[in-house]
Structures are given as C-alpha cells and as structure tokens.
Amino acid sequence: MLDGCVPWPGELAERYRAEGYWSGRPLDVLLSEGARQHPSRTALVDADGSRWTYAELDEWASRLAAGLAETGLRPGERVVVQLPNVPEFVALFFGFLRAGVLPVLALPAHRESEIVPLCELSEAAAYVIADSDGAGYDYRELARTVGEAVPSVRHVFVVGEPAEFRPLPSASPGPPVSVDPSDVALFLLSGGTTGTPKLIPRTHQDYLYNARASAAVSGFSADTRYLVALPAAHNFALASPGLLGAVAAGGTVVLAPDPSADTAFELIERERVTVTAVVPPVALLWMDAAGFMDEDLSSLRLLQVGGAKLSAEPASRVRSALGCDLQQVFGMAEGLLNFTRLDDPDELKITTQGRPLCPADEVLVVNPEGDPVAPGESGELLTRGPYTLRGYFRAEQHNARSFTPDGFYRSGDVVRVLPSGHLVVEGRVKDQINRGGEKIPAEELENHLLAHPAVHDAAVVGMPDEVMGERTCAFLVVRGEAPTLREVTAFLRERGVAAYKLPDRLEVLDGFPLTKVGKVSKVALAQRIAG
Numbered sequence: 001m002l003d004g005c006v007p008w009p010g011e012l013a014e015r016y017r018a019e020g021y022w023s024g025r026p027l028d029v030l031l032s033e034g035a036r037q038h039p040s041r042t043a044l045v046d047a048d049g050s051r052w053t054y055a056e057l058d059e060w061a062s063r064l065a066a067g068l069a070e071t072g073l074r075p076g077e078r079v080v081v082q083l084p085n086v087p088e089f090v091a092l093f094f095g096f097l098r099a100g101v102l103p104v105l106a107l108p109a110h111r112e113s114e115i116v117p118l119c120e121l122s123e124a125a126a127y128v129i130a131d132s133d134g135a136g137y138d139y140r141e142l143a144r145t146v147g148e149a150v151p152s153v154r155h156v157f158v159v160g161e162p163a164e165f166r167p168l169p170s171a172s173p174g175p176p177v178s179v180d181p182s183d184v185a186l187f188l189l190s191g192g193t194t195g196t197p198k199l200i201p202r203t204h205q206d207y208l209y210n211a212r213a214s215a216a217v218s219g220f221s222a223d224t225r226y227l228v229a230l231p232a233a234h235n236f237a238l239a240s241p242g243l244l245g246a247v248a249a250g251g252t253v254v255l256a257p258d259p260s261a262d263t264a265f266e267l268i269e270r271e272r273v274t275v276t277a278v279v280p281p282v283a284l285l286w287m288d289a290a291g292f293m294d295e296d297l298s299s300l301r302l303l304q305v306g307g308a309k310l311s312a313e314p315a316s317r318v319r320s321a322l323g324c325d326l327q328q329v330f331g332m333a334e335g336l337l338n339f340t341r342l343d344d345p346d347e348l349k350i351t352t353q354g355r356p357l358c359p360a361d362e363v364l365v366v367n368p369e370g371d372p373v374a375p376g377e378s379g380e381l382l383t384r385g386p387y388t389l390r391g392y393f394r395a396e397q398h399n400a401r402s403f404t405p406d407g408f409y410r411s412g413d414v415v416r417v418l419p420s421g422h423l424v425v426e427g428r429v430k431d432q433i434n435r436g437g438e439k440i441p442a443e444e445l446e447n448h449l450l451a452h453p454a455v456h457d458a459a460v461v462g463m464p465d466e467v468m469g470e471r472t473c474a475f476l477v478v479r480g481e482a483p484t485l486r487e488v489t490a491f492l493r494e495r496g497v498a499a500y501k502l503p504d505r506l507e508v509l510d511g512f513p514l515t516k517v518g519k520v521s522k523v524a525l526a527q528r529i530a531g
C-alpha cells in the first residue's frame, strides 16, 4: 500500500477476499464495464441538459487520463480536486483512476485555510479548480495562493477560463496503466476534530464494494436516475450509493449545481429523477417547498437523508410531503455505512439511522473506559470492516488515538443498537459541531479565533437549532474591548476559513467553566448556550 497508509492485517484481508467483499478489481471497472455492456445508455446529464452516454463518458475519461500522463503526472501522485457538480468532475474522477493518479477530494466551500494544508499534507503535484463557483468566488485567486505556498504543486488545471493556468489536459488514449486493486484509489477528507486536516485513503476494491453494495441495498438499477444534490466530492453523494452507485447499476447521473428546491425540483421534473441524497436541513426545506411549488416530483421514489440525524417528526412526514420513501443513512467517509432497508417497517425507517451495510462490518459500543456496554445501552461506536480505513494518511500520532490496538476506528459517535441491529444516533464524544451535515472541528476554529489580537481564550460548542440541528457558538475570553460577531467573522474570512465554519453566535465570558481536572468544560458551555 502507498507509503503513509495502514493496510488491513493479512488475516482479515484474507477473510474479506474469501467472503467476496474484495473482488480484486480496480474501481474504474464501474465505468469500463458499463461502457462495454450498455454503451448507448445515458450515463450523465448536467444542469444545462447536456448528455453523455456510457461510451462517451468512457472515451472522455480515457482522454483525460492520457492527458494527465502526458502532463507528467505519474501513478501514485496526488492531485487536490476542488470542483462543483460539473460533468468534468465525473469524467476526471474516472480519468484519475485510469491514470493511477490519486484525487484528493476537497469541497467547493473550502478556502485557503483548508486547501493549503491539504496540498501540503498530500504533497499534491497538481490542483484542479473551476474558474468560479457561479456566485462570484474566483478559485484562480486561491490557486495563486496555493501556487506560492506549496512548492510540490506543479500544475493548476481549470475548468472554464484558465487565465495563466492550464485547461484540463486531453490526449489520445494510450495503453491502460495497471493499478493494484488493494492499493489507494482516492483520498476523502475527514470531518475531523483537530486543527489539521485528515486524509482518508480509500482503496480500489474497498470503494468498489462500498459503491456496489450500497447500490444494491438502495435498490439501484438501470432505471435509476440519481440526482447529485450534495457536493459530488462528499462520500454520501459519491458512493453511498451516490453517483458511483448509479454508474455501477447502469443508471443515469444527473448533476445539480446546488441543493435548493428551485434547482432540484426543476431537475427532478425534467429528468424524471428517481432518487437523491440530502442532509436534514435540505430535507426540511424540500418538504416545505413541495407544498407551494408545482413541479412534478412523482418520479421520485426514494429520498436518502444523512450527514446529521434526522428527527423522527420530519422523518415521519417525508412520504406525505414528497410522495417518496425515506432511507436514513448514517455514514462516515472513514468507511462504515448504515442504511435503513427498503423493506424495513416504517417504525425503523423513521426512528433509526439504519444498520451496517456489510455482514463483515464489526460494530462495538463502548463506555468511556473502552469496555463494551450492555446490549441496548448507549456508548461510543467503534468499527472495523472491509471498507473502513485502518489509519489516516501520514498521521501516525493521530492514528494511535483514533484506532484501538486491534484496529477498530473510534468514530466519536454515541449510538445505541436495537435488537434488529439498527443504530440510533444519540450524540457524539468527539469535539466537533455538526452544522446541518457540515462537520466543524472545534479545535481548528478555536485556533483561528486565538489568532485574533483581542482573543485571550476561545471555546467553540454547538447550540441546538431547529433546522440545522446545531449551529456554532464561539465563547471568548477577551483582552480589552470585545470584538463583535461581524468583526470576528471578517477576521476568519480574511484567514481563509470556509464560510460554513464561521460562528453563528459569539458569547463573551470573564472566564470559562472548568472540569474537575481543570480543562475547559464544553459540557457546561453547551448547557449554558442551550439554555
């Protein structure tokens, strides 16, 4: 496995192969087999209505792969990719797989303070952007900063107007590069809890299983028309089952530039979309909007909701509001995916976050001492399995804390397991805010706040919110005059912090409540803001 990654131990690897979860095939077979078996079916549709068949997408991916190689990118090198939901994302994703070059999938919302450390940590050889986000943000500015800050970045490729950079490369397809299916195919980003980004290596065969098994459990078929409403770089929209699951099933991927009801409903009607995946705040907005908008949503069969916990009340209204079935998905880019099953009783679909995808997923629920709790009691979810990472990339110290000695990933989520095996998410032990599915590492934001000259100490906690589940509250102890929320967010933006990480509220205290051992008590702060 690529240097800096942690392989599965031989015994488990043997079992995953023997039981058929690992097929020994490269991830790219999703597209190459589709192109062979049904070349003229529609694989991809963009927001403007441009369409690509499987054969056309396959050809495009091969030309991109050849172009990447011709530019001098070598197998195993990393490229940070930051694209909105454009067709180039899909073609390039497969192009990277074919060239053996490893995409590091950043989100469009990321800014300098996320992208620079990512490029550094991955020693990225290139950076791929769109010219703009359609709302006035120019990624080429960010690319200039990255180019100056990170010497490993040799090329910047731009979808749209390249300015001084390069357009996406393209060349006549050469002989395929052979890849080891047990090696890394791509890197996903962790939501994280610390000040530095974490990279999740996903191997060809683990991600292939992830996409195919998810597609099966969600009933994907050749008739599936999947709307990519979340960012395509998100594990949920990419492979749970996401766009890769739709390709695995020989279905059609429809790209939405944003998840607003205006955009999504129009695409659902126009393309007869059958399934999509959203975070809870979007589900709430769609359910309201369906009451007064008149697009025809009757093609929609399944709404997947995940990223944060969907409360039972809105969950119970999905069918009447949108005329489709609900599937709750509790997943993590690190691996383990839980789905409610299409034939589960309504009670489980509404009140649980699903059960593990794979029979070989191992789930342990432990108390703070690390001992298993009694069945049905809540505790931290630990997991290992055929598609769950064994370590973050180049993060030895962090890995020592994030995994048990026998290789279970400590998810930081607090769950309880029902007799049926379904999980109910009850909270978390990790120091992170989940703002409507967007994960904000508290320590990272605190570090940025501490850089403000008027800030003596900072503690970031979630505050309950009807729509977002949580919003972000920054508690500060200040020197001299307290800055306003507006001043603080302007300061954070200036530092290149992504907009979704900006605090929603500021509270200034004389000092922080402490725990018995003298640490800042986030529990006390959270109780204070909840009140």
Ligand SMILES: O=C(O)c1cccc(O)c1O
Pocket: 234, 235, 236, 237, 239, 240, 306, 307, 308, 329, 330, 331, 332, 333, 334, 337, 437
């Ligand atoms: O990261 C997540 O929250 C998530 C949610 C649903 C499905 C997934 O694959 C995820 O990674």
